[in-house]
Each structure stands twice: as structure tokens, then as C-alpha cells.
Amino acid sequence: MDSFTPMQADDPTYSSAIRGGWHLLKNQFKTLWPALLIFIFLIGIGFAIDSILNFSDPTYVQLRQFPLFLWITLLDMGLFYLLAKSLTGQSWHIGNLFWAFKRGEAWVLALIYAVIGSVLEAYSGMPIVQPGQKLPADWFMHQQIWIMFIPLMLLGAFFGYVFMLYSAYGLNAKMSITSSLGIFGGKLKWLFFPFILGAMLILVFIGVGIFFAIFFGILFFLVKYLGVMLVGKIVLALLGVVLLIALEMAILIWTFGSMLIATGALMDMGSRHNRLVP
Secondary structure, three states, X not given: OOOOOHHHHHOOOHHHHHHHHHHHHHHHHHHHHHHXXXXXXXXXXXXXXXXXHHHHOOOOOOHHHHHHXXXXXXXXXXXXXXXXXXXXXOOOOHHHHHHHHHOHHHHXXXXXXXXXXXXXXXXXXXXXXXXXXXXXXXHHHOHHHHHHHHHHHHHHHHHHHHHHHHHHOOOXXXXXXXXXXXXXXXXXXXXXXHHHHHHHHHHHHHHHHHHHHHHHHHHHHHHHHHXXXXXXXXXXXXXXXXXXXXXXXXXXXXXXXXXXXXXXXXXXXXXOOOOOOO
């Protein structure tokens, strides 16, 4: 099994981080997929509960995103810990997904992020769209959208590094925040790395979308030709769901694996905390 040594994690480049995420996906997908499936299921539970609460009482809908921010953040830290173990060839188990729930400092970091994120979302002036309503045609043209979007993107990049330094590199909460501030200073180039991954994902989605359109178009034609429309539609729907879930799992492994390796660039080279998962 290919795994990354501490020295490889300490001084990464864009290309080595991206390759490392790909190696993790290629070599470990067959063992990691159950953990990713459970992670996606748990995230889905959070969104489902949030939607039910907001639908029943849409008042202050953005402020009520706070529990969802908290839930997702703690699960993310657990997944980072689990993936870092896999990256370094260490044993892991499904229970690692709840690793952050048992640590006080993890709760502190998650609370800080949840408070800032939910407040930014609530007071950005963004047009409110209630559950079940359609987005206005000019929704993305509102200036308020970008007032919220840009700070949240920067906040997400910064805290992504914070959570990974805490979960995978063994830094305490204060050191994780201090080290992550480097993306706004001497290590500015790493501020843009998450957005580069995002741009690459857009290209992947375009390619996959074209492939899915052709693939399912052919299958639908065959189903119609064979005259088994009802059964065929059910099978195609199930196949589509399975493929989408598999794609989401693959994307999570690659992007988070790449980010975990990139996070090593923010480490103080003289620090004793110089390895994934101490």
C-alpha cells in the first residue's frame, strides 16, 4: 500500500498534494467507501432535520443553520482524522468519524466556526428563499449574495486548514489557528489551493455530466426498445443514485486527501508536530 511519510507531508507542492489525494483514492477507495457512505448518510440526516425545522418554522432560518454548521464541522474533523490515518498506513475504524465529538478543543473550534458562519449568513442581507420556494431568476445578481459568498469562501478555506491541523497534525486549537493564519501572509499561495481544487472539480463534473448523459441516454433507448419501461426506469434510477453516491465518495477522498497533504505546508518546520496523526 502506498502511504505518505511525515517528510512528504511537511513540504508539499500543489502537484504533490493533488497526486497524493489521487493515490489515496486509487489505493484506498475499496476500504474507505463504507466510512464515506456512513459519513454522507450522517450529513444527510443533519440536512434533513434542518430542512424539517426550517419548513415548520422559517423564522430566522439562517440563524438556525448554527446546529447544522456544528454537526457538519465535527463530522468533518472526524473524517479528516480517519483519512489521515489511512494516508499514513495506520489502522482506522468507523468510530473515528466521531473522534471530534469526544474532544473539548474540537467543540471550541467548531463553535467558533459555526457562530461566525451562521452570523455571516444571517446578516449578509441575502434574499431569503423559504423551503419549497423557487430561486428568483435574478438571485445570483443580487449584490448581497457576493457580500456573503466571498467572506464565507475565505472563512471556509481558513478553517479547513485549522481543522486539518488539529485533527491530522496534532496541533492544539490555538496553534492550529495561528499556523493557519499563514495563508494570509507568508504562505499566501495555499489560500488559493482549495479554489484550484474547486475549479478542477467543476471540470470533472462537466466531463462526468457529459458521460452520464450519453450513458443513460443509451440505456434509456435500450429500455424503451426492449419494452420494459417501468422496470427499466426503476433500474436506471437506482443505478443513477449508486453512481452519484460513488462519485461523491470519490470526490471527498480525493479533495480531502489533497487538502490534508497541502496542510503540511503550514507547519513550522522546526515544530515537533511534524507528521500526520501523531
